[in-house]
Amino acid sequence: MKTRISNYYCFVLLCLCLTNAFAQNDLTPVKLGNKYGFEDSHSNLVLPAQFDYAGPFSEGLAMIAVRHKNYARYGYISKDGTIVIKPEYADAGPFSEGLARVKVNKASHYPKYDLWGYINNVGEMRIAPAYNDVGDFHEGLAYFKETHAFFPGFKKQRYGFINRKGEEVVPPKFDHAGNFSEGLAPVRLGKKRGYIDRTGELVIEPQFEFANCFVDSLALVMQKGKYGFIDHDGLFRIDAQYSGARDFAEGLALVEVNDEWGYINRAGEIAIKPQYEKAYAFSGGRAQVSLNGDLYFIDKQGRRIDKPAERK
Numbered sequence: 458m459k460t461r462i463s464n465y466y467c468f469v470l471l472c473l474c475l476t477n478a479f480a481q482n483d484l485t486p487v488k489l490g491n492k493y494g495f496e497d498s499h500s501n502l503v504l505p506a507q508f509d510y511a512g513p514f515s516e517g518l519a520m521i522a523v524r525h526k527n528y529a530r531y532g533y534i535s536k537d538g539t540i541v542i543k544p545e546y547a548d549a550g551p552f553s554e555g556l557a558r559v560k561v562n563k564a565s566h567y568p569k570y571d572l573w574g575y576i577n578n579v580g581e582m583r584i585a586p587a588y589n590d591v592g593d594f595h596e597g598l599a600y601f602k603e604t605h606a607f608f609p610g611f612k613k614q615r616y617g618f619i620n621r622k623g624e625e626v627v628p629p630k631f632d633h634a635g636n637f638s639e640g641l642a643p644v645r646l647g648k649k650r651g652y653i654d655r656t657g658e659l660v661i662e663p664q665f666e667f668a669n670c671f672v673d674s675l676a677l678v679m680q681k682g683k684y685g686f687i688d689h690d691g692l693f694r695i696d697a698q699y700s701g702a703r704d705f706a707e708g709l710a711l712v713e714v715n716d717e718w719g720y721i722n723r724a725g726e727i728a729i730k731p732q733y734e735k736a737y738a739f740s741g742g743r744a745q746v747s748l749n750g751d752l753y754f755i756d757k758q759g760r761r762i763d764k765p766a767e768r769k
Contacts, residue, residue, distance in 0.1 A: 483497055484503055488506070489506040493509070495511065516553070517552075532544030532549075546559040554597065556576065560573050574591075583621075590602035595638060596638070598642075617630065632645045641671055643668040650667065662691070666679045666681075671689070673705055675695070683700065684699045684700070684701065685698060694725070699714065703738055708723060714731040718733045718734070719731030719732060
């Protein structure tokens with residue numbers, strides 16, 4: 458009998474430990490008053506609101522900021538709230554492919570400041586600060602920006618790409634650039650945007666007023682003031698017809714029709730009728746929407762979920 462009771466309590470303890478572990482694997486930042494903390498998927502506060510800013514966890518670490526005098530300093534914490542990389546940077550980004558972009562400041566030991574470099578997950582500088590601006594690494598490449606002052610009041614900016622060793626792979630020759638996704642990256646030449654491959658060659662000629670990264674083989678673009686979606690060949694799979702749109706997420710994309718937001722599927726069919734004043738992308742099978750001033754969640758059939766949309 459004692460053995461059964463002992464086994465039962467061990468089982469209960471194991472379940473509690475697993476529940477806590479799974480909860481910590483799904484932490485999201487939440488703002489309470491003027492501070493940020495982290496809550497689990499059940500809206501339970503797991504890490505107290507103590508930071509001046511907090512970003513989502515990525516590769517096991519979350520970017521946080523603490524105010525020092527009149528300046529914010531950025532660092533990183535683990536999922537138990539331990540500061541892994543102390544807040545000492547003027548700005549920072551999430552970890553991606555083992556590296557995070559950071560901007561050094563005057564308080565750092567680097568001779569050049571207000572420049573961007575990359576650190577690893579223990580805070581070691583892997584690519585020295587040398588850039589005016591950089592992106593996160595995607596598919597082994599990250600964009601960088603160079604600024605050249607030709608004479609007072611006139612600066613020329615050019616974007617290129619580096620690899621994880623900090624080596625220049627695509628020289629800075631574009632007016633703007635975005636992240637690589639599915640082997641392609643959006644770039645701008647003059648006022649038009651197109652796409653390049655990993656060698657820097659244009660594979661979709663600049664022709665769009667707006668161009669986003671590819672998501673599940675489709676990219677959101679704007680042509681003649683309207684949004685649609687193209688494939689890897691630059692052909693429209695969903696015609697440019699919407700006054701507003703967002704990337705696909707979990708098989709659905711937000712579109713705006715007559716100042717109301719709804720959702721389409723990958724075939725371009727209306728999945729949830731445009732009717733909302735505000736709407737957001739799906740995540741975990743639900744999306745936040747606002748209708749007649751009422752803020753709540755819906756599922757992928759457009760049915761209301763009786764879960765409060767905002768933490769009180």
